[in-house]
Amino acid sequence: xxxQVFELVLLTIVTASMxxxxxxxxxxxxxxxxxxxxxxxxxxxxGAAIGFAAAYLSGSPFIGALAxxxxxxxxxxxxxxxxxxxxxNQVAAGLALTIFGVGLSGLLGSxxxxxxxxxxxxxxxxGLSDLPLIGKLVFxxxxxxxxxxxxxxxxALFLGRSRAGLALRAVGDNPHSAHALGLPVRRTRFxxxxxxGACAGLAGxxxxxxxxxxxxxxxxxxxxWIALALVVFASWRxxxxxxxxxLFGGATVLQLHAQAASLGLPGxxxxxxxxxxxxxxxxxxxAGTRRNAAAPAALGQTFVAPx
Amino acid sequence: MLDSTTKLALAGAIALGMATGAMAADKLxxxxxxxxxxxDFGYSYQHDQxxxxxxxxxxxxxxxxxxxxxxxxDSERSIEQLARTGHxxxxxxxxxxxxxxxxxxxxxxxxxxxxxxxYKRADNVATYxxxxxxxRYIIGQIAGKMTKSNIxxxxxxxxxxxxxxxxxxxxxxxxSVNPGIKVKIVWxxxxxxxxxxxxxxxxxxxxxxxxxxQHTDSxxxxxxxxxxxxxxxxxxxxxxxxxxxxxxxxxxxxxxxYYTGRVKAALDGTWKATDTWGGLGAKMVVMAPFANMPDEVxxxxxxxxxxxxxxxxxxxxxxxxxxAGKAAECKGGTALDDGQILGMNWYVKGIDDKVPQ
Numbered sequence: 001x002x003x004q005v006f007e008l009v010l011l012t013i014v015t016a017s018m019x020x021x022x023x024x025x026x027x028x029x030x031x032x033x034x035x036x037x038x039x040x041x042x043x044x045x046x047g048a049a050i051g052f053a054a055a056y057l058s059g060s061p062f063i064g065a066l067a068x069x070x071x072x073x074x075x076x077x078x079x080x081x082x083x084x085x086x087x088x089n090q091v092a093a094g095l096a097l098t099i100f101g102v103g104l105s106g107l108l109g110s111x112x113x114x115x116x117x118x119x120x121x122x123x124x125x126x127g128l129s130d131l132p133l134i135g136k137l138v139f140x141x142x143x144x145x146x147x148x149x150x151x152x153x154x155x156a157l158f159l160g161r162s163r164a165g166l167a168l169r170a171v172g173d174n175p176h177s178a179h180a181l182g183l184p185v186r187r188t189r190f191x192x193x194x195x196x197g198a199c200a201g202l203a204g205x206x207x208x209x210x211x212x213x214x215x216x217x218x219x220x221x222x223x224x225w226i227a228l229a230l231v232v233f234a235s236w237r238x239x240x241x242x243x244x245x246x247l248f249g250g251a252t253v254l255q256l257h258a259q260a261a262s263l264g265l266p267g268x269x270x271x272x273x274x275x276x277x278x279x280x281x282x283x284x285x286x287a288g289t290r291r292n293a294a295a296p297a298a299l300g301q302t303f304v305a306p307x
Numbered sequence: 308m309l310d311s312t313t314k315l316a317l318a319g320a321i322a323l324g325m326a327t328g329a330m331a332a333d334k335l336x337x338x339x340x341x342x343x344x345x346x347d348f349g350y351s352y353q354h355d356q357x358x359x360x361x362x363x364x365x366x367x368x369x370x371x372x373x374x375x376x377x378x379x380x381d382s383e384r385s386i387e388q389l390a391r392t393g394h395x396x397x398x399x400x401x402x403x404x405x406x407x408x409x410x411x412x413x414x415x416x417x418x419x420x421x422x423x424x425x426y427k428r429a430d431n432v433a434t435y436x437x438x439x440x441x442x443r444y445i446i447g448q449i450a451g452k453m454t455k456s457n458i459x460x461x462x463x464x465x466x467x468x469x470x471x472x473x474x475x476x477x478x479x480x481x482x483s484v485n486p487g488i489k490v491k492i493v494w495x496x497x498x499x500x501x502x503x504x505x506x507x508x509x510x511x512x513x514x515x516x517x518x519x520x521q522h523t524d525s526x527x528x529x530x531x532x533x534x535x536x537x538x539x540x541x542x543x544x545x546x547x548x549x550x551x552x553x554x555x556x557x558x559x560x561x562x563x564x565y566y567t568g569r570v571k572a573a574l575d576g577t578w579k580a581t582d583t584w585g586g587l588g589a590k591m592v593v594m595a596p597f598a599n600m601p602d603e604v605x606x607x608x609x610x611x612x613x614x615x616x617x618x619x620x621x622x623x624x625x626x627x628x629x630x631a632g633k634a635a636e637c638k639g640g641t642a643l644d645d646g647q648i649l650g651m652n653w654y655v656k657g658i659d660d661k662v663p664q
Contacts, residue, residue, distance in 0.1 A: 016506055106344050106376070109346070113348050114548060114549075207501070212530065213530070214526060214549060216346075216501060216525055217343075219502075221501070256493055256506050256510040259492070259510070260460070260507075260511045260513065260514045261510075271494070
């Protein structure tokens, strides 16, 4: 493999991993607060549709990204009202949110099908971005990539090192005890769900603004579901989401390159590699000690304050 | 909240309204069932364009309804709903609608059905499809002329006969003008995933391909070609707006003539449960304008289009050699017959790869 191809493979792995990483991070925070939101796919595709529409109308990918975040948050707010406000079953509401988002995005985005935008601008640092191999990888990505890694770092700090993060985890582990201690269970959960929506919306906007700069109905193609699986894969720890997303994106991209390079490996099997890798990693995790897993004890349980 | 009696009454009223509506209309009601959204800018979009053209051509004599994004495994009730609401001619436009269409057709023997890309017919079920491989022969020729690296990248979806025969027709077209050409195939194992399709195209470009051909539905591979300053072909519809500098042409599915003809036949009472497999000659397959190529290549492509349309040239004219160099049995006399093409699961000579099994 020539250095140019090697560099391209690395760059492609980063772009393929980014939407998974960002969406999974948001879901991770929501789940640490005890809310299982299966609507990631729906929030993500709304982010893709609205993000593209806003960027197209305004001409600015930044405004597009903000609009994508807002769309994801609006969907999450709806989910929050249902599951936290009205204590509706989270699994049912999440599935409904996905179906709703896929349909609504198709409707709202119908005027923007077949329109084209330029891709999002990439960072360019004179000298550094031209370095061989790592230049573009470290100093030449688009804004979403840097924002994604920044979000992971902030979320890791927040969950692991801050008082508010501790409160959020308490709410996810035992909402009744948290409530008895005077913590605002429902408000915490609602904010966590909103953060999840914001991340899913941003991940969706990444798809329609940077990854493949156009809007098409159904373009998330199941990435929301993979993001959900990555949260479990990461055993609810932010930095492991990065690892999982890169592993998953890497396996997908590498199998495409293996086919293109005619390595003679069977295509269907290669397509299954990312999923197999995920299952193997899960087995390795559960074979190891359980103490590393940070599964929220009250995940998926609705909370109604006792009167 | 509505109580259940009100709901029931409401449902009854709606059903009654539908029934009377159907009786009041003396127009021919036609129904269309799509597997994807009409906004997919590809397969379902083209079917809907056909419906719109039919409606325009026949005007007040017909009425048309469509149902979009109907999952194949849950399509029976959608088809039945059309049948129950007074539709007399129903088009179901995806392979997976085959069994459900036949099931509903059995229940409604007086309603006419048409199923796209399938092979099972009944007294009131016709089938139709298009010879997309004819277009692939032409784009193969264009690629053969336009490539500088002699390497073509091919983003494929699933190893089914339609895709495999497309790759073969493409290769035969390319070899007819450029015997030394190579094609590299990447199976994306999806019909539609813009991100993955783009990554597949990137991988092919990295391997030296300077033209990207695709048998997946989004504009992403073509767009990657444009970004890299290379060339490519659109899929199902004219995608030049996504890649004005890269799109050489596109194979367009044009159902408008077929739909207009069939609905007209139903109006005239001459409709029969036929099997139609039309190509360039029947104008069911149309080439988008030839662009981004020198005039002599354009002239060649136009000539080939005309020759295939007139029947002078058959992409699978005998002898067709398999990878080992052995000629396939020539069941169609001078060319492979339809059955051989519809069931194709082997590559022609010169493709350095294996069909995934």
